[in-house]
Amino acid sequence: MPDFLELSFPLGALAAQTAEAACFAAGASAVTLADAADEPVLEPLPGELRLWPHTRLTALFPAHADADGLRLALASALGLEAREIHAQRLADRAWEREWLRHFHARRFGTRLWVCPRHERIADPQAAVVLLDPGLAFGTGTHASTALLLTWLDAHAPEDATVIDYGCGSGVLALAAGKLGARRVHCFDIDPQALLATRENAAANALAARLEVHAAAGTLPAGVDLLLANILSGTLCALAPQFAAQLRAGGTAVLGGILEEQAAEVTAAYAPWFDVNRCGSREGWVALSARRRA
Numbered sequence: 001m002p003d004f005l006e007l008s009f010p011l012g013a014l015a016a017q018t019a020e021a022a023c024f025a026a027g028a029s030a031v032t033l034a035d036a037a038d039e040p041v042l043e044p045l046p047g048e049l050r051l052w053p054h055t056r057l058t059a060l061f062p063a064h065a066d067a068d069g070l071r072l073a074l075a076s077a078l079g080l081e082a083r084e085i086h087a088q089r090l091a092d093r094a095w096e097r098e099w100l101r102h103f104h105a106r107r108f109g110t111r112l113w114v115c116p117r118h119e120r121i122a123d124p125q126a127a128v129v130l131l132d133p134g135l136a137f138g139t140g141t142h143a144s145t146a147l148l149l150t151w152l153d154a155h156a157p158e159d160a161t162v163i164d165y166g167c168g169s170g171v172l173a174l175a176a177g178k179l180g181a182r183r184v185h186c187f188d189i190d191p192q193a194l195l196a197t198r199e200n201a202a203a204n205a206l207a208a209r210l211e212v213h214a215a216a217g218t219l220p221a222g223v224d225l226l227l228a229n230i231l232s233g234t235l236c237a238l239a240p241q242f243a244a245q246l247r248a249g250g251t252a253v254l255g256g257i258l259e260e261q262a263a264e265v266t267a268a269y270a271p272w273f274d275v276n277r278c279g280s281r282e283g284w285v286a287l288s289a290r291r292r293a
Contacts, residue, residue, distance in 0.1 A: 003063050003090065003091055004060045004061065004062070004063055004089070004090040005060070005061040005062065005063055005065045005067055005070070005087065005088075005089055005090075006058060006059070006060055006061075006087070006088050006089075006090050007023075007028075007058070007059050007061065007067070007070060007071065007074065007085055007086065007087050008056055008057060008058040008059070008085070008086050009056070009057060009074075009080060009084050009085045009086065010054065010055070010056055010057075010084065011033065011055040011056065011057050014078060016033060016055070016057075018078070019031075019057050019078060020057070022074055022077040022078055023057070023059040023074065025077075026059075026061075026070055026073055026074060026077075027061055027062070027065060027070075028059040028060060028061055029060050029061065029062065030059070030060045031057065031058070031059045031060075032057070032058050032059075033055050033056070033057055033058075034055070034056050034058065060090075063089065067087040068087075070087075071085045071087060105119045105121060106146075108146060108149035108150045108152075108153050108175075109149075109150045109152075109153025109154055110153060110154075111123070111125055111126050111127050111153060112126075112127045112129070112149060112150075112152065112153040112175055112178070112179065113126050113127065113128045113129065114129045114131055114149070114171060114175075115128050115129065115130055115131070116130075116131065116132050117130050117131075117132055117203070127153075127175070127178040127179050128178065129171060129174045129175050129178055129204060130200075130203055130204055131169060131171055131174065131200055131203075131204075143281040143282040143283075143284045144229055144255040144256050144257070144281075144284045144286070145171065145172070145229055145255065146281060147255055147278075147279040147280070147281055147284060147285075147286035148172055148227060148229050148253055148255045148286055149171070149172065149175055150279060151253055151278055151279060151286060151288070152172070152175050152176060152179055152227075152253075153175075153179070155251075156179040156180055157176050157179060157180060157181045157224065157225050158179070158180035158181070159180060159181075159182045160176075160180075160181050160182060160223075160224035160225050161181070161182060161183045161184075161185075161220070161222075161223045161224050161225070162176045162181045162183070162184045162185070162223060162224065162225045162226070162227065163184075163185045163186075163187070163219055163220075163223050163225070163226045163227065163245060164176070164184060164185070164186045164187070164227045164228075165187055165216075165219075165226060165227065165228040165230065165238070165242075166187070166188055166189075166228055166229060166230040166234075167186035167187060167188045167193055167194075167197050167212075168188060168190075168193050168196075168197075168229075169193065169196050169197065169200060170186055170193075170196065170197030170200045170201060170210070171200075172227045172229060173186045173197065173201070173210055173227075174200060174201065174204050174206060174210075176225070176227070177201075177204070177206040177209055177210060178204070178206070181209070181225075182209065183209055183210075183211070184206075184209060184210045184211070185210075185211050185213060185219055185220060185223070186210060186211065186212050186213065187212075187213040187214075187215075187216050187219055191214075194212050194214060197210070197212055198212055216241075219245060220245070221244060221245050222245075222246075222247045223245055223246055223247065223250060224246075224247060224250050224251070225246075225250060225251050225252075225253070226242055226245060226246055226250070226251070226252040226253070227252075227253050227255075228242070228252065228253070228254050228255070228256075229254075229255035229256050230255075230256045231256055232256060232257045232258065232261040232264065232265050235254055235256065235257070235265050235268070236264060236265055236268035239268045239269045239271075239272065239273075240272075242269075243269075243271075243272035243273065243291060246291040247291065248291055248292065248293040249290065249291060249293070250290075250291045251288060251289065251290050251291070252269070252273065252288075252289040252291070253278065253286065253287070253288055253289075254269075254286065254287045254288075254289060255284070255286045256284075257284065257285045257286070257287065258283060258284060258285070259280065259283050259284070259285055261285075262277065262285045262287065265287060266287065269287075269289045272291060272292060273289035273290060273291055273292065274289070274290045274292060275287055275288070275289045275290075276288050276289075276290075
């Protein structure tokens with residue numbers, strides 16, 4: 001016997017909060033929003049709910065619910081055609097593990113791996129970051145994150161002091177730690193990201209070398225390496241701050257930059273840094289910026 005009735009439809013121009021409220025009012029026990037077209041969403045601004053350009057809403061109802069009646073009721077409440085709302089019956093599963101079936105170990109460069117906790121890497125020379133996808137952004141699957149992880153593999157920060165600015169899940173910080181960094185400082189505007197980074201550091205036996213900062217003002221100056229995989233506009237605004245935090249000869253590696261934004265970010269860093277493109281993938285660019293004396 002099925003355990004749930006699932007209804008789903010494209011969000012389109014509907015407000016997410018309005019669509020969610022209509023589903024809950026109709027008796028939904030859970031509502032999720034998901035990418036319908038494999039388009040990335042990078043870190044939101046403070047207080048911002050950023051969705052994909054093509055978002056699909058899925059709502060779960062009790063198995064005994066009337067599918068046709070719910071489709072008609074939601075269509076009426078939201079101004080949709082009932083045929084736009086797809087219905088199917090689902091058997092119960094261990095949902096918290098279901099999505100892990102689609103997430104597998106990935107290698108970046110020659111020896112750096114990001115690996116879910118249910119898999120193992122046999123190579124004894126590998127630097128392995130154990131990481132399950134979660135609420136905080138960043139597992140290495142996005143092209144921009146992959147560019148920075150690949151750079152880290154090629155430029156292992158041995159005995160370096162590192163800042164991961166906009167740490168998300170902490171994947172870049174963890175990779176730096178696994179590749180020999182002496183101390184890694186992590187900052188994010190999202191409390192969930194800070195929690196995830198702490199938990200992931202503990203799971204990777206890096207808690208002693210990794211420090212989480214809830215305020216950017218507590219980050220140290222004079223560091224060797226700064227990693228920032230955030231929005232290009234924010235990168236531009238932070239150029240003076242990053243220049244103050246890096247020692248002369250230190251490096252900032254910048255991601256989250258679309259091809260057409262690379263020139264603007266380069267110009268923002270030019271007063272303090274020698275900037276070079278260090279990788280590109282799927283329309284995304286990474287920049288390596290060396291701090292001048």
